[in-house]
Amino acid sequence: MDLHKFGFKFFAADAERVDLLALIPVFHRWIQTDALPDLLLDVGDYSHLPAGPGIILVAHEGTYGFDEAGHRRGVQYYSKRPLSGDLPERLATVARKTLLAARLLADEPELNGAVRIPGNELRFFANDRLIAPNTDEAYAALEPALRSFLDRLYAGAPYTIEREPDPRERLGVTVRTEQPVALEALLERL
Amino acid sequence: MSPELAREIDVFEGQIALKKQGKIEEKLFAEARLRRGAYGQRYDNGQRHDGIVQRTIPFPCGDLNKGPETVWDAPGMQRIKIPFGGMTAEQLEVIADLAEEYSGAVLHVTTRQDIQLHYVHIEDTPDLMRRLAAVGITTREACGNAVRNVTACPRAGVCHGESFDVTPYAKAMAYFLLGHPDTQDMGRKFKVAFSGCKDGGCGLTNIHDIGFTAKTWQENGQTKRGFEVVVGGGLGAVPYEAKLFDEAVPEEEILPLAQAICRVFARLGEKRNRGRARMKFLVDKLGIDEFRRLVLEERKILPHDPRWTGYLEEVAAYREQPLKPAKKLDLTQLTPSFDAWRATNVYPQKQPGYAVVTVTLPLGDLTSWQARQLADIARKYAGDNIRLTVEQNIVLRWVAEADLPAVYRELEAAGLSVGGASKIEDVVACPGTDTCKLGIASSRGLAAELHERFKARQQSGELDPALRDLHIKISGCFNSCGQHHLADIGFYGVSRKVGGTTVPHFRVLLGGQWENNGAAYGQTIGGIPSKRVPEFIDRISAKYLEERQEGERFRDYVNRLGKKALKELVDEFATVPPYAVDRSYYSDWRDPREFTISDIGTGECAGAVVPRIEFDLQAAEQRVFEASVYLDEGDYRKADEAAYQSMLIAAAGLVRTQLWDIADDPDQIVAEFKARFYDTQLFQSKDAGQYAGGKFAQYLFNRHADKDRAFTADKARRLVEEAQLFIEAAYGCHHRLQEQQSQAMAAFGAPTAPAEV
Structure with a gap:
C-alpha cells in the first residue's frame, strides 16, 4: 500500500486539566525555536469546536496538534506530503514525529505538567481515502506493515487492535497495551 | 462527473505540471488557479514574523512559485462554490472527507455561502476538485476576476415574507453565468444575489453588483413574476449602495439582462487600477441613467440564447420534497x-x-x-x-x-446545538490574520472572545433582551469580507503606532442595517485598541439601555446620539498603556506574538488582470496537446479534429481582441481572422521573419476548406504539427500587438502596467 498521508494520536491522561488556549503561546515559541524536525509554519486555534482539532501547529510536512476528536484529547501528528522509505519506515517516521511533539509538550514548563501521555494507547488513521478507504480489503493490505511497526514500537509487549467501525470515517485503529510505556522508551525503539 | 468538468480539471492538472516545468507565465497560472478557487493564504510569500524576527520560510520548492510572490509549497485556501448555499447530505459528507484529507478537518462557511478549506497544497487540488465534481460541485470561478458564488436567501421557498421562491432563479443564473464567454474578461470580481423580499436581511441585494429582489404584479389579469433589479452595490474600503436599475424586470428577461450588464462591465470597467475596477465605480462614473442606457442598448444586440427562457420550465416544476409529513410540535x-x-x-x-x-x-x-x-x-x-x-x-x-x-x-x-442564531453572540467574522494575506488584525480572535462572553451572559441571564437582537460583524481589514458595514456594531482591523510600537486596533462602525437587504451602512466613528473592544461594547450597550427611548432601536439611538457624541465615547477607549506597563495591548487576541503588520501580503482577491486572449491561446495549446494524445492512441479522426479546433480557438482569441461578439462558428471565425489578421498582415511577423505567419495562417485556411477530408495517420500527424506552428504564430502576433500598444500608450504618457491597490 503506497500510503503517505496518515497520522498518529497518542492519548493524554487527565487531559481535561489542559487549558487549550495556553498551548497557543507554546506552539508559537516552538516555531521561534525550531523545536520540531518539520518546517513549522503557523498556529491554528480551533478551541471553539467541540471534539475538534483543538490547537494545531501547522508544518509544511504535516500538522501537529493537541486534538480533541472523539471527545478524547491527545497529541496528534499527520503527514501531508510524500514520505521516503517503505511503509513500515514511513509509519515509524510519522510516529516518531508525534512522539517528539508529545514528549516536548509533556516537558513544557509553561504547562506545569498538565499534559501527560501514558503511551499505552494510540490511534492510527490513514488520511487518504483514495488509497486506503475504510474497507476490509484496504485494512488487509495495511495490516502487515502496521503490525510490523507496532511490534517494533511495543517491543513484543502484547497489544490489542480495535478497528474504526464506521465506514465513512477514515481507516483507523486504536491500539492499547496493558501497561503504560514511557515516551522515551517508545522513541528509542523508533 | 460531467466530461466537460473532468476535462477542465485535467487541464488544470496539466497547468500545474507545466508551471512546475516553468512553461507557464506566473500571472497566467495565478489567474488560472484563482479561477479554480485555489487561493493564496497568509505567509505564502515565504515571509513570516515569528514574534521576534521576520523570517524567510525555507520551503523545499526553492524558487518555484504559483503566482507573483506566492511560493509553491506554501499552504493555500480552496474555496468551494455552493450556488445559493444549497447542498445535499452527500455533498456535505464529501466536503467533510476532503477537509480531513487535504485541510485540517475543519469546514469554514463564508459570508458568500461558500465553504473554504485552509492549509491545502496546490498539488492536492486536482484530486480534491475531482471528488467534488463527482457529487456535482465545481470550484470554477470561485475566485479571480469572475462571477463569484450567486447567493440567495436561505429561507427561499419557505419564508412567510417572500413574493416567491427565488431558488430556481438563483440556480439558473449561477449556471448561466458560469464560464459564460461574456464573463471571462472582467477587470474584477462580480457578485450577484437574490432575495425573496425587500424587508429581510437574508439576501443582502443592496451590496451586490446585481441584486434581484422578487416581486409580482398584475398584467392582463394574470400574476406576473419578476424582480426589482439594483446594480453597482458593494462594500470594500469604500462602500456603495446599489442603485435602482429597474423596478420590475420580468422573469424571462433576467438572464439576458445580467449578460448585457456583464458585457458592459467587461468592456467599460476599469482594468488597470484594481482599486477602481469593481462595477460600483463604473456605475458611479457613468451615472445610473447612462449605465442603464448602455446596458439596454447592449441587450438589444445580444444574439438570442434559448437558455434565457429555457430554465423557466424548471422553475415551474421546481419543488423541494419534504422527507416526512408535516406534524405539529407537542x-x-x-x-x-x-x-x-x-x-x-x-x-x-x-x-x-x-x-x-x-x-x-x-x-x-x-x-x-x-x-x-x-x-x-x-x-x-x-x-x-x-x-x-x-x-x-x-x-x-x-x-x-x-x-x-x-x-x-x-x-x-454532535456539539451543534448552540443557540442564539442571528443574535449578538452569533458574531460574524472573516478569516482575518488567521489565514488571510490581507488581514491586519485578528477578526476571528476578537469574534471568539465576544462570542464566549455573550454566550456566557446569555446563559447566566445577565444579557438584556434588548441587546440580544444586535448584530456584530468583524473584518480583519477594510476589505469588508466580514460585512462590518451592515452591523449594528461593526469593526475592521487597522494598526496604530504607540510609542514607536505597532498596536492592533479596530475601527468602529455603528448603526449599520442588516435588514432590508443591507439597506444602510454604519457610520465610521474611530479606532480603539483591539484589546479594549469588549469594554467598548459593554460601555455603548449600557449607555443604549440607559438612554434609549421607548421602542427605540440601536440604530436609531446611535443616529440620534450623533457622530460627535459617538466619537467622544469611542475616544474614551482610545488610550493604550505604554509597552512597559502592559504588553498585552501589543499583541492580538489569541496570538501572543508581538503585533506586526509585516505579515500582510499582496492580495489575490482580484488576481492579475490577464487578457482573455491569453486564456484562449492556452486553451488552444491544451487542445493541440489532446490532439497529439489522440494521435498516439491511433484515433486519427479525433486527432485531426482536435488539431483543427485548436487553430480555431487561437484564431477566435485573436479576433476577439477586435470583435467582441465573434460567434462560435468556424466559418465566421476563419472569415474574420482572414479579414482582420491575414489580409491586414497583422499575423505576419515583420521582425526578422520569426514566424512565417502567412504560411501558418494557410494551415488553418486549408484545413477549414477541406470539407471532404480523409482522416489518415499522415494527415492527422501533419495537421497536429501545423496546428502547433499556428498557435506559436498566434502567440507571436499577440505579443507583437501588445508591445505596440504599450509603446503607443507610453508615447501618450499613459501607465503601461496595472497599478497596485
Missing part, C-alpha cells in the same frame, strides 16, 4: 434548554407543520465529524434540504415540527 414535552434553542434557532415555515432549523456555527466553522453527523441528521429529518447562510451558519429546511426535540438532541450530541 408543546407538552418541552425542556428549558430545548425551548431556549427553539426561540432563536427555529423558524416556522409558511408551510404549516414544518420548520427551518438553524445550526449555529461558531466563527462559521464545523469539523468533518460534525459535518457527517449533520448529514445524518439531515437524511433522517430534512432530506437534502441543507443550505449555508451568509451569516456563516447552516440551515435544515422542511423539518417536521414534531421532530424538533429529536433534532435538537441529535444536534446536541
Whole structure:
C-alpha cells in the first residue's frame, strides 16, 4: 500500500486539566525555536469546536496538534506530503514525529505538567481515502506493515487492535497495551 | 462527473505540471488557479514574523512559485462554490472527507455561502476538485476576476415574507453565468444575489453588483413574476449602495439582462487600477441613467440564447420534497434548554407543520465529524434540504415540527446545538490574520472572545433582551469580507503606532442595517485598541439601555446620539498603556506574538488582470496537446479534429481582441481572422521573419476548406504539427500587438502596467 498521508494520536491522561488556549503561546515559541524536525509554519486555534482539532501547529510536512476528536484529547501528528522509505519506515517516521511533539509538550514548563501521555494507547488513521478507504480489503493490505511497526514500537509487549467501525470515517485503529510505556522508551525503539 | 468538468480539471492538472516545468507565465497560472478557487493564504510569500524576527520560510520548492510572490509549497485556501448555499447530505459528507484529507478537518462557511478549506497544497487540488465534481460541485470561478458564488436567501421557498421562491432563479443564473464567454474578461470580481423580499436581511441585494429582489404584479389579469433589479452595490474600503436599475424586470428577461450588464462591465470597467475596477465605480462614473442606457442598448444586440427562457420550465416544476409529513410540535414535552434553542434557532415555515432549523456555527466553522453527523441528521429529518447562510451558519429546511426535540438532541450530541442564531453572540467574522494575506488584525480572535462572553451572559441571564437582537460583524481589514458595514456594531482591523510600537486596533462602525437587504451602512466613528473592544461594547450597550427611548432601536439611538457624541465615547477607549506597563495591548487576541503588520501580503482577491486572449491561446495549446494524445492512441479522426479546433480557438482569441461578439462558428471565425489578421498582415511577423505567419495562417485556411477530408495517420500527424506552428504564430502576433500598444500608450504618457491597490 503506497500510503503517505496518515497520522498518529497518542492519548493524554487527565487531559481535561489542559487549558487549550495556553498551548497557543507554546506552539508559537516552538516555531521561534525550531523545536520540531518539520518546517513549522503557523498556529491554528480551533478551541471553539467541540471534539475538534483543538490547537494545531501547522508544518509544511504535516500538522501537529493537541486534538480533541472523539471527545478524547491527545497529541496528534499527520503527514501531508510524500514520505521516503517503505511503509513500515514511513509509519515509524510519522510516529516518531508525534512522539517528539508529545514528549516536548509533556516537558513544557509553561504547562506545569498538565499534559501527560501514558503511551499505552494510540490511534492510527490513514488520511487518504483514495488509497486506503475504510474497507476490509484496504485494512488487509495495511495490516502487515502496521503490525510490523507496532511490534517494533511495543517491543513484543502484547497489544490489542480495535478497528474504526464506521465506514465513512477514515481507516483507523486504536491500539492499547496493558501497561503504560514511557515516551522515551517508545522513541528509542523508533 | 460531467466530461466537460473532468476535462477542465485535467487541464488544470496539466497547468500545474507545466508551471512546475516553468512553461507557464506566473500571472497566467495565478489567474488560472484563482479561477479554480485555489487561493493564496497568509505567509505564502515565504515571509513570516515569528514574534521576534521576520523570517524567510525555507520551503523545499526553492524558487518555484504559483503566482507573483506566492511560493509553491506554501499552504493555500480552496474555496468551494455552493450556488445559493444549497447542498445535499452527500455533498456535505464529501466536503467533510476532503477537509480531513487535504485541510485540517475543519469546514469554514463564508459570508458568500461558500465553504473554504485552509492549509491545502496546490498539488492536492486536482484530486480534491475531482471528488467534488463527482457529487456535482465545481470550484470554477470561485475566485479571480469572475462571477463569484450567486447567493440567495436561505429561507427561499419557505419564508412567510417572500413574493416567491427565488431558488430556481438563483440556480439558473449561477449556471448561466458560469464560464459564460461574456464573463471571462472582467477587470474584477462580480457578485450577484437574490432575495425573496425587500424587508429581510437574508439576501443582502443592496451590496451586490446585481441584486434581484422578487416581486409580482398584475398584467392582463394574470400574476406576473419578476424582480426589482439594483446594480453597482458593494462594500470594500469604500462602500456603495446599489442603485435602482429597474423596478420590475420580468422573469424571462433576467438572464439576458445580467449578460448585457456583464458585457458592459467587461468592456467599460476599469482594468488597470484594481482599486477602481469593481462595477460600483463604473456605475458611479457613468451615472445610473447612462449605465442603464448602455446596458439596454447592449441587450438589444445580444444574439438570442434559448437558455434565457429555457430554465423557466424548471422553475415551474421546481419543488423541494419534504422527507416526512408535516406534524405539529407537542408543546407538552418541552425542556428549558430545548425551548431556549427553539426561540432563536427555529423558524416556522409558511408551510404549516414544518420548520427551518438553524445550526449555529461558531466563527462559521464545523469539523468533518460534525459535518457527517449533520448529514445524518439531515437524511433522517430534512432530506437534502441543507443550505449555508451568509451569516456563516447552516440551515435544515422542511423539518417536521414534531421532530424538533429529536433534532435538537441529535444536534446536541454532535456539539451543534448552540443557540442564539442571528443574535449578538452569533458574531460574524472573516478569516482575518488567521489565514488571510490581507488581514491586519485578528477578526476571528476578537469574534471568539465576544462570542464566549455573550454566550456566557446569555446563559447566566445577565444579557438584556434588548441587546440580544444586535448584530456584530468583524473584518480583519477594510476589505469588508466580514460585512462590518451592515452591523449594528461593526469593526475592521487597522494598526496604530504607540510609542514607536505597532498596536492592533479596530475601527468602529455603528448603526449599520442588516435588514432590508443591507439597506444602510454604519457610520465610521474611530479606532480603539483591539484589546479594549469588549469594554467598548459593554460601555455603548449600557449607555443604549440607559438612554434609549421607548421602542427605540440601536440604530436609531446611535443616529440620534450623533457622530460627535459617538466619537467622544469611542475616544474614551482610545488610550493604550505604554509597552512597559502592559504588553498585552501589543499583541492580538489569541496570538501572543508581538503585533506586526509585516505579515500582510499582496492580495489575490482580484488576481492579475490577464487578457482573455491569453486564456484562449492556452486553451488552444491544451487542445493541440489532446490532439497529439489522440494521435498516439491511433484515433486519427479525433486527432485531426482536435488539431483543427485548436487553430480555431487561437484564431477566435485573436479576433476577439477586435470583435467582441465573434460567434462560435468556424466559418465566421476563419472569415474574420482572414479579414482582420491575414489580409491586414497583422499575423505576419515583420521582425526578422520569426514566424512565417502567412504560411501558418494557410494551415488553418486549408484545413477549414477541406470539407471532404480523409482522416489518415499522415494527415492527422501533419495537421497536429501545423496546428502547433499556428498557435506559436498566434502567440507571436499577440505579443507583437501588445508591445505596440504599450509603446503607443507610453508615447501618450499613459501607465503601461496595472497599478497596485
